[in-house]
Amino acid sequence: MKRLLIVASLLGAAPALADEGMWTYNNFPAAKVKEKYGFEPSQDWLDKVRLASAKFGGGCSSSFVSPDGLVMTNHHCARGCIQQLSTAKKDFIANGFYAKTQAEELQCPALELSQLVEITDVTDQLNTATKGLTGKSYADTLKAEMAKLEQACTKGAPDVRCDVVTLYQGGKYNLYRYQRYQDVRLVFAPEHAIAFFGGDPDNFEFPRYDLDVTFVRAYAKDGKPAKSPNYFKWSDKGVKEGDLTFVSGNPGRTSRGLTVAQLEYLRDTGLPKQLFKLSEIRGMVSEFQNRGPEQKRISSNLLFGVENGLKSTKGKHEQLVDKAFFAQKVAAEQELRAKVNADPKMKAKYGNAWDEIARAQEAFRNMRKEYENVENGFNSQLFYVARTLVRAADERAKPDTERLRGYNEANLRSLENQLMSKAPVYPELEIAQLTFALTKIREELGPDHAFVKKVLGKESPASLATRVIKGSKLADLKLREQLYKGGKQAIEASKDPMIQLAALVDPDGRAIRKTYEEQVEAVIRKNSELVAQAKFEVYGTGIYPDATGTLRLSFGSVKGYTEDGKTVAPITAMGNTFDRHTGEEPFALPKSWLAAQKDLTASTPMNFVTTNDIIGGNSGSPVINKDAEVVGLVFDGNIQSLGGDYGFDESVNRTVAVHSEALIEALKKVYKADRVLEELRPGSTPTVKASPSL
Amino acid sequence: MKRLLIVASLLGAAPALADEGMWTYNNFPAAKVKEKYGFEPSQDWLDKVRLASAKFGGGCSSSFVSPDGLVMTNHHCARGCIQQLSTAKKDFIANGFYAKTQAEELQCPALELSQLVEITDVTDQLNTATKGLTGKSYADTLKAEMAKLEQACTKGAPDVRCDVVTLYQGGKYNLYRYQRYQDVRLVFAPEHAIAFFGGDPDNFEFPRYDLDVTFVRAYAKDGKPAKSPNYFKWSDKGVKEGDLTFVSGNPGRTSRGLTVAQLEYLRDTGLPKQLFKLSEIRGMVSEFQNRGPEQKRISSNLLFGVENGLKSTKGKHEQLVDKAFFAQKVAAEQELRAKVNADPKMKAKYGNAWDEIARAQEAFRNMRKEYENVENGFNSQLFYVARTLVRAADERAKPDTERLRGYNEANLRSLENQLMSKAPVYPELEIAQLTFALTKIREELGPDHAFVKKVLGKESPASLATRVIKGSKLADLKLREQLYKGGKQAIEASKDPMIQLAALVDPDGRAIRKTYEEQVEAVIRKNSELVAQAKFEVYGTGIYPDATGTLRLSFGSVKGYTEDGKTVAPITAMGNTFDRHTGEEPFALPKSWLAAQKDLTASTPMNFVTTNDIIGGNSGSPVINKDAEVVGLVFDGNIQSLGGDYGFDESVNRTVAVHSEALIEALKKVYKADRVLEELRPGSTPTVKASPSL
Structure with a gap:
């Protein structure tokens, strides 16, 4: 799979007529879109599209599709909610869900939507505050200044979130203000x-051929559907080959x-280590599913996430071990450095930045095991709750x-x-996960490491995990609230074994985190700022930033490719x-589809690909046309797009979406979801009478 | 872990006074050993040591330690046999085994020992036969010539094996003649x-602190213990720091x-892909063990192998991603190529070899998925049996x-x-393994690949695996014999679903294997010969070859290191x-040791390290002194030695062995194994009365 890779962004040249870029809403190349596609989005168009978009949970995208808070996203984005609302007897993952009346809409236990309402450039404030600082003082000041800006922005309003x-x-800092929707119902x-037809293969x-969709509704504080005047209308025409498409979402x-140096670390150590771990977890969870149907149900969400992460991380690794691609990265960096070094002023200002980053990366290589295991190694829902309580007790007592x-x-x-989430806790799965995590900690650090001895003592990973999970009462939300409100004193008095475990390991976690933040993060941040500024100085500012989990807009068109x-x-x-249906998972269509087959128009467009530049996090993004109407729903990228983490290749990188007409056809004929259709x-x-079967 | 690596062998310079090298018995640097350690092994000494050594099964080492066929090896080398002899009720893995009389010695179902009795250099014969040939004709001729030499050497004797x-x-070809021992008893x-105290961590x-030992006995065809006049006597003195040590075994x-180019492939693709797969299998089997105690028992051997392979492969990967180390490899190759290119005759003869290898490696990269999945993807004991039967039927009808x-x-x-092995087949584990294998085949090739469609049809991996394993009667040795003897006709008539599966996929396997052999293997072999000859021409012949699973001798001494x-x-x-005993697996000592603690002399040396250059396959090798007496039993290398696959660093690479005195102390006081001690x-x-408890 040798390909001609276009990494225009790297070289800083505006990527000519390529559909490359996950653009911020305050630096969108409207003129460039016009040049290629004959349509120039106006500021008003951009504002409306931004406000009709919403970040979904921690890592997905969505959009308002009615004036009454109806929101469209992917099934795989809403899986967490759907599983949490399910029980052994009512399995909405397996059987689907449809609220025939508004009263039947079920509240998701731990889900929030955020709508980006304002963007402010705060680069100057932060640069002024950190001027001349390095290491710890740079990191501390930056952190404090960000907290101040965010606090001044939210003004304590519970339905506003602000993030720098x-x-x-680090070349630029923007303050994003969000409207939060914390009452979201299925x-x-x-x-x-059918949402994940074909499964992992x-x-x-x-x-x-997937119908990876879920509709939820945002509710206002008064318990009524939220008003959403900015929403995407549905296109009557759908979309066809060659049509211009926009994708608004959160890569x-x-x-x-x-x-x-950073890419080398990822190629040689970072990605392989992640992949070893994910592979092992996948083997473990796949086999855990054989324990029984209920175990299969409670772990299916975890397995989906692991398999998805595994496949996408493998794609990234393959991109980095592509010698020709890596050579391009090296050449681009050499070119930039040569230009910087050729100018004495730039050389003095930026010349050392790359070597500083390389040194910090090397420092991280040496502390990786401790950082990843001591601070980030305890993989359990109840442990996270316990640690949040332990840390909140300490932190809330400090100045902001x-x-x-x-x-x-x-x-x-x-x-x-998050803390008060009603998401169910499954002790059997928790024990399996924490046992696995503790085994990894011991494996990576070695049984003679002081931290391992402190944590395990004479216990095995399985016996410690079983004891703290079975013994913990933290599934009880009242207890969580009590401990949260009780602060330091309540935590110290608690006999809950999970609280005790979290408290035991907290000093070690904080210590290695501090070392990491000062010796690695701050150095890389500081010097990455310099590299970014050098790029601006050499190549101009008409470039897009790397994805940061925040709202971006990309453009492209419906287009096939060669493989x-x-x-x-x-x-x-x-x-x-239906040709792909074998009757065996994951190629087994649900009964509803088999029953509706005769009614469905076979030629209805099902899924399609576009040249839009996206990445994980864009799941659930709407695909819209130039009239800002919904023509599709992004749910995937093709395998080639996974390398998009490091560079975009328009010849083969593709966004994969459900076609708007497939959504309508299925809602109408398979699900008889009239209420949604009407909205x-x-x-x-x-055209078909509603069926009571679903 | 930066280290000064000595890759003398690469440069071809005799590695000065370093203890580097896994030397062949016909090119041992006796003078060098004398120079450093003051002792020069004679030809007679070398012959005796060679004949007292024995290859153990497919991948381990062992030694004769009495004149009556008593053989010492590692517990982990004999695990297969010990598990195969166990049942749910008599678990010799968990409880150990001791035949108090010779009559109680139990025959291992599938184990053979081989003693290297003769080495003949056949380089000239093979080079003459293949002169001027390339590609397919080179590969075919080489294969045919090797088969002829081997056949002429065995002369059909069933207890003789000959391997080229x-x-x-490929710089040299030697014909090794072995005496085979096919009746081996525990x-x-x-x-x-205690054999694997500390387990994977x-x-x-x-x-x-391990007692990783097992004794077996070789039997002659008459059903009596084999006579072994060449055996290692036990040392009275043991071994102490600084002592000269030899290790004879099969790295x-x-x-x-x-x-x-080959190392880059391993670093970027070969090793990572192996590690992803092994990691996933590890997760799967670890969780499979939770199905129940019997499932734990039947899968423990598999898990051991997987974890061992995983850890050692991770060590190799870490060595190759060490930039300084890799740079040395690049520099060494550049030096050799520069010397070759500086001499017009050498340049004409060898100059292209490296590029040809790189091209073949690239060709392999493009066929890897098919080769590894179609030909090598079906991981199941019964599948191997079926394929062997299917292929034997075809192959035995052809000229040799x-x-x-x-x-x-x-x-x-x-x-x-192998085919008639009495090793038990565990259908539940077989189904899990074959399901996993079929899932991987589908994952790597994709569900739309013609081979995947042909194999799976409308079945899922799990349903196909279940059907063919449950439906197969191949666990029955009589059926195997009947199909083997019945040849092509019997195979074609068989309704056994596993035979049918093996027959279905055989043409595809053969096709990709043929492509691989001709376009990759033959090209690499041919050009590697040239590279090796170039090394001989530039640096002389006083170097050792890479390990090949055949008998080698290494020298070194008992020595600590810095970490x-x-x-x-x-x-x-x-x-x-006993300090390390926590009571929880894998740090739980067996009852026998806890009971004997008071009798054991605490200062008895337990395990020790030496500078001998070894690698996986050396497990079970004796450590002997200059008088060819047993002073230890190799069972491991330290973590640093894993990089030894690519280069030896005497400062930290260490062989790990059980001390001869620990073996005696345990046999005497813990196991009261008087019969073994006396032998x-x-x-x-x-000193202690035999106890009937074990």
Whole structure:
């Protein structure tokens, strides 16, 4: 799979007529879109599209699709909620969900939507505050200044969140103000079997036949559906080959601006280590599912996440071990450094930045095991709850600017939301996960490491995990509230074994985190700022920043591609979905689809691909046309797009979406979801009588 | 862990006074040993040591330690046999085994020992036969010529095996003649808990406290103990710091002579892919063990192998991603190529070899998925049996020189031995393994690949695996024999679903294997020969070849080392074993040891390290002194030695062995194994009365 890679962003040249870029809303290349596609988005258009978009939970995207708070996202984005609302007897993952009346809409236990309402550039404030500082004082000041800006922005309002976003590796800082929706209710979800038809084997592949959709509704504080005047209307025409498409969503992270030293670390150590761990967890959870149907149900969400992460991380690793691609990265960096070094002023200012980053990366290589295991090694829902309580007790007693990030006043509402989540805890799965985590900690650090001895004592990973999970009462939300409110004293008095474990390991976690933040993070941040500034100085500012999990807009068009010498057509047909049905998971269609087959129009477009530049986190993004109407729903990228973490190749990188017409056809004929249809396309009349079966 | 690496072998310079090298018995640097250690092994000494050594099964080492066929090896080498002899009610892995009389010695179902009785250099014959040939004709001729030599050597004798061994990547070919011992019986094994005390967390670590020993006995064809006039006597003095030590055994594979292109492939693709798979299998099998005690028992051997392979492969990967180390490899290759290119005759002869290897490696990269999945993807004991039957039916009908390697007349006795092995088949584990394997095949090739469609049809991996394993009668040895004898006709008539599966996929496997052999293997072999010859021409012949799973001799001495700034003493004491006991697996000592603690002399040396150059496959090798007496039993290398696959660093690479005195102390006081003691040290009197408890 040798390809001609276009890494224009790296070189800083505006990427000519390529559809590259996950653009911020305050630096969108509207003129460039006009040049290529003949349409220039106006500021008003951009504002409306931004306000009709919403970040979904921690890592997905979504959009308002009615004036009454109806929100569209992917099934796989809402899986957590759907599973949490399910029980052994009512399995909405397996059987789907449809609230035939508004009263039947079920509240998601731990989900929030955020709408980006304002962007302010705060680069100057932060640069002024940190001027001349390095290491610890740089890190502390930056953190304190960010907390101050965020706090001043939220003004304590519980439905507002403000984040300082680090763009261009620190080349720019923007303050993002969000409207939060914390009451989100499930409206409609299809069966897992069609939402993720083809399962892991088909994940990140195309052609594809999935109905990866879920509708939820945002509610206002008064318990009524939220008003959403900015929403996307549904397109009557859908979308066809060659049409211009926009995708508005929250790409999680790309690493196109990293230095060669950072990429080498990822290629040789970072990604392989992640992959070893994910692979092992996958083997463990796949086999855990064989314990029984209930165990299968409670672990299916975890397995989905692990398999998805595994496949996408493998794609990233393959991109970095591509010698030709890596050589391009090296060449681009050498070119930039040569230009910097050729100018004495730039050389003095930026010349050392790459070597400083390389040194910090080497420092991280030496502390990786401790950082990842001591601070980030305890993989259990109840442990997270316990640690949050332990840390909140300490942090809330401090002045805001001195707290750990995540515990500032501006973050506390989100933190409390997470803490008081009604998401069920499954002790059997928790024990399996924590046993695994403790085994890894011992394996990586060695049984003679002081921390391992302190944690395990004479216990094995399995016996410690079993004792603290079975003994903990933290599934009880009242206890959590009591401990949260009780602060330090309540924590110290607690006999809960999970609280005791979290308290036992907390000093070690804080210590290595501090070392990491000062010796690695601060150095890389500081010097990445310099690299970014050098790029601006050499190549200009018409470039987009790496993805940061915040709202971006990309443009492109519906277009096939060539793979192994064969042409891949850009749109699949609903009828062919049935050709792929074998009756065995993950190629078993749900009964509802088999029953509706005769009613469905086989030629209805099912899934399609576009040249939009996206990455993980864009799941659930709407695909819209130039009239800002919904024509599709992003749910995946093709396998080639996974390398998009490091560079975009328009010839093969593709966004994969559900076609708007497939959504309508299925809602109408398979699910008879008239209430949703009417809301999406007011005045449209359902053709089939509603069935009580779902 | 930056270290000064000595890769003398690469540069071809005799490695001065370093203890580097896994030397062949016909090119041992006796003078060098004398120079450093004052002792020069004579030809007679070398012959005797060679004949007292024995290859153990497919991948371990062992030694004769009495004139009556008593053989010493590691517990982990004999695990397969011990588990196969166990049942749910008699678990010799958990409880150990001791045959108090010779009549109680139990025959291992599938184990053979081989003693290297003769080495003949056949380089000239093979080079003459293949002169001027390339690609397919080179590969075919080489294969045919090897088969002829082997056949002429065995002369059809069932207790003789002959292998042409490719040394120096084809720089030399030697014909090895072995005496085979196919009746091997279990004499003594300790409990798994002390044989592998510390388990996976301690594996490849030091200090260490293991009694990783098993004694078996070779039997002659008449059913009586084999006579073994060449055997190692037991040392009365043991071994202490600084003492000269020799290790005679079968290191499996090193890759020190590979080209940079080959190492890059391993670093970027080969090793990571292996590690992803092994990690996932580990997760799967670890969780499979939770199904119940019997499932734990039947899968423990598999888990041990997987964890051992995983840890050692991780060590190799870490060595290759060490930038300084890799740079040395690049520099060494550049130096050699520069010398070759500076001489017009050498340049003409060898100059292209490296690029040809790189091209073949690239060709392999493109066919890896098919080769590894279609030909090597079906991981199941019964599948191997079925495929062997299917292929044997085809191959045995052909002239000897045209057969697939492994099916030549010279190999048939070994093959039949494996085929008729009484090793139990565990259907539940088989189903889990084959389901996993089929899932991987589908994952790597994709569900739309013609081969995947052909194999799975409408079935899922789990349903296909369940059907063919449950439906197969191949656990029945009589059926195997009948199908083997019945040849092609019997195979074609068979309705056994596993036979049918093996027959279904065989043409695809053969096709990709053929492509691989001709486009990759033959090209690499041919050009590696040239690289090796270039090395001989530039640096002389006083170098050792990469390990090839055949008998080698290494020298060294008992010596500690420095790790993270701390000195690691070379010998541990038996008493400290008890300090490490927590009562929880894998740090739970067996009852026998806890009961005997008061009788054991705490200062008895337990385990020790030496500078001998070894690698996986050396497990079970004796450590002997200059008088060829047993002073220890190799069972591991330290973590640093894992990089030894690519280069030896005497400052930290260490062999880990059980001390001879620990073996005596335990046999005497813990196990009261008087019969074994008396045989090891005739005339020694046991001090404690035999207990009937074990």
